[in-house]
Amino acid sequence: MVYQHFTVAPGLSVAENLVLARGELPWRLDWATEFERLNAFMARMPFRLDIQRAVSSLAAGEKQKLEILKQLYLDRRFVILDEPTSVLTPQEATEVLGLMRDLAHANELTVLMITHKFSEVTAFADDVSVLRRGRLVGSTCVSDTSPEELSAWMMGQSSSKASAVERKPVDDNLPSRLEIEHLDVPNDRGTLAVRRLSLSVRPGEIVGIAGISGNGQRELTEALLGQRKSVAGDIRINGQHYGATRIEMQREKVYSLPEEPLRNACIAGMTVAENLALRDYDRGELCRHGWRVDRRAIRARARQLIARFQVRPDDPERPIGTLSGGNVQRVVLARELTDDVAVMVVSNPVFGLDFASVELIHQRMQEARNRGAAILLLSEDLDELIELSDRILVIHDGQINFETTAATAERHELGRHMAGAGAGAMDLHS
CATH class of the missing domain: 3.40.50.300 (P-loop containing nucleotide triphosphate hydrolases)
Incomplete structure (x- = not known):
């Protein structure tokens, strides 16, 4: 298997x-x-x-x-x-x-x-069967069905598009909120995985990065989230240098949805409620007198977020490591979208998730975009990038070598540049 x-x-x-x-x-x-x-x-x-x-x-x-x-x-x-x-x-x-x-x-x-x-x-x-909530709801030959019928079986309704989020236009006159200029980031062996990479993301914009896995996406993500040091270049938020410290992430309202969330965003042995509080356990209503963690408040807020983001099972005391992949990512999504988001770094957010979880995560990301968040989306799923992004960049060998709008993106052209066609860095800093 x-x-x-x-x-x-x-x-x-x-x-x-x-x-x-x-x-x-x-x-x-x-x-x-x-x-x-x-x-x-x-x-x-x-x-x-x-x-x-x-x-x-x-x-x-x-x-x-x-x-x-x-x-x-x-x-x-x-x-x-x-x-x-x-x-x-x-x-x-x-x-x-x-x-x-x-x-x-x-x-x-x-x-x-x-x-x-x-x-x-x-x-x-050749044949397809659909399960929903652990039950077989349909089985047929592929040649005898359609995506619409399969969607109805999977979701229990005729179309998941009824809840689609209306996309607001990007204001091109706004200054960039996230700017990366000539960034160099080494990999675990010390050689450069990201080389002189430049890009920018405006408020209310989703910029997608397409690429074959292993071309610097992980190192770029970790550099933006303070998990890896860059050796050259600059990262700025609202025109100010950004070093990805915890204080800076809180001040600039930088959030993330990483791939492999159990490894990169959660502590598997801790409860769902505790994981939901990892960002702000020492602030606001979760912390009494500035030093004492209020566990009752942590559990109460966890119940609200679990209901809002449809986490199953709805038990805040359950260890997060026992949840399915889709529900782990829902917990991370609930934590990262609790406050107003200024910048969000997203990496393969729906990797291996069920259909309903994919729909929920995509919907919440688009809602954050419409509220003015600047979102950088790294994904190897072209369907996801074309559906969600306003602009799509291609990364190859640690460099951006192609840019297009999502509305005019062609899969064949994206695939060619993902494989290295037109290799060479593009300076997309603006």
Whole structure:
């Protein structure tokens, strides 16, 4: 099975993870033979990973590729894919699912794919079944159904578009709220993952960044959120230098929706209520006399946020690590959108989530945009970027190499630049 959450050993290399997946191993490995076998295997695959890289250095999309490669390497006859393409480019997704479909039609493999993407179902599946709240609500041949019918089954209504948020136009006369100029950010090995990157985001604007996973998105996000040091360049909010300290984030009202929220935005062993209070447990109504945490107030506010953001189960005392991925992200969304938002940094916010959670998160992001938030959205899902963004930039090898409006964006053109066409930095600082 290819799980929604990664099952790789971060302290080992790609090669060691693939070999370890075989299970029983001899007490001594002939690595020359193993590398020869692994290189021959990689040559047949639709995408590549450096087999000597440490898994800890891989971005989320690269880890997802490794999970799929493990199953193919083991010659599985039955494979379950849980949201397998959430952080793959359209080209990679087509290659991966096309390979799976071809193997299935050649009677070499049986595939059960769990996905919320209609395009994947209609393009690659033979039959489809829909679950809602743990119950089977419909099953049919793909050729006998439509996206509208599938949406009705999934949501319990004919269309999810009824609650669509009206988009306010971006005021081009407003000065940029978030500005990044000639930013250099190193990766874990010390080499530059982000190189002389410049961009700007205005109030009431969503700027999307498209790119193949592993091209500097993680390092850029971490630099903006104070989790990684930049070595050159400048980040400014409202014209003032921004160092991403906790005090600056509170003062400038900078919030985030990160990928892998259990790792990047939550403490798994703490309760939902405690995680909801991580930002402001020492301020306002949650803190008595300026020093004493008011746990009763924390629980009371948690119940309100749980109801507003439809977190299930609705228990503020439940450890957040026991929630589903969609509900963990709902908790993070509730925490990050509690106050007025000036700047929001969003990275793959709906990775592997259920359809209803995706709709809720997208709706809340658009509402924040319409209230004047400047939102930087990093995503490997072009559908998400085109739907939500006002402008789309493409990042390749740590540099912005293309810009377009979402209204005129062409998938083929975005894909070409994601693969490196027209490589070279664009100066988008304005």
